[in-house]
Amino acid sequence: GAVVSQHPSRVICKSGTSVKIECRSLDFQATTMFWYRQFPKQSLMLMATSNEGSKATYEQGVEKDKFLINHASLTLSTLTVTSAHPEDSSFYICSADRGAHEQYFGPGTRLTVT
């Protein structure tokens, strides 16, 4: 099956610092990857669509300067939360499109900003 990894799985950082989260498709190439945010007991909210070799497409209300996305290769996309604040604490999940628009999700990264 399609495997997507995410690193780190958990991170605690101080307010004002930046955190980078990596999303890798391990056994397939993904032209498109997606970044979601999930608050406790809520659904997934799409933050942005990451396309290899081009700029990410951000959803309305998501600050592109705060959530920097880079899709440098067909197997790697990164999300950098810049100048993190406590309200950025959340569960961040990436997914990769293996084709036919089936998305395979990474295990998620739980970010806690103190």
Place this chain on the structure above:
Amino acid sequence: GQQVMQIPQYQHVQEGEDFTTYCNSSTTLSNIQWYKQRPGGHPVFLIQLVKSGEVKKQKRLTFQFGEAKKNSSLHITATQTTDVGTYFCAGPRGSQGNLIFGKGTKLSVKP
């Protein structure tokens, strides 16, 4: 804008009882997908339905796509404790493969 609604939000059943979650889209969908998220885990792709009126089965799970391609359902027969989790439906939005997710139905199963 496009919305995907899912009911019920929560469902508590006794082990062995059946369970159904319903998904409705405000727009016609080219396909609908179902995902399961275990507590503390990440969403896992279950199935994709494409054809109008399509019915697919995976062991005790039965997935249906409505004739108008605007609604779908997931039915679990004789639930087991391993079925516990939140079930999300999702429909495509746009051409990049973006998905819009329903709010999910959280299933708990009492042994």
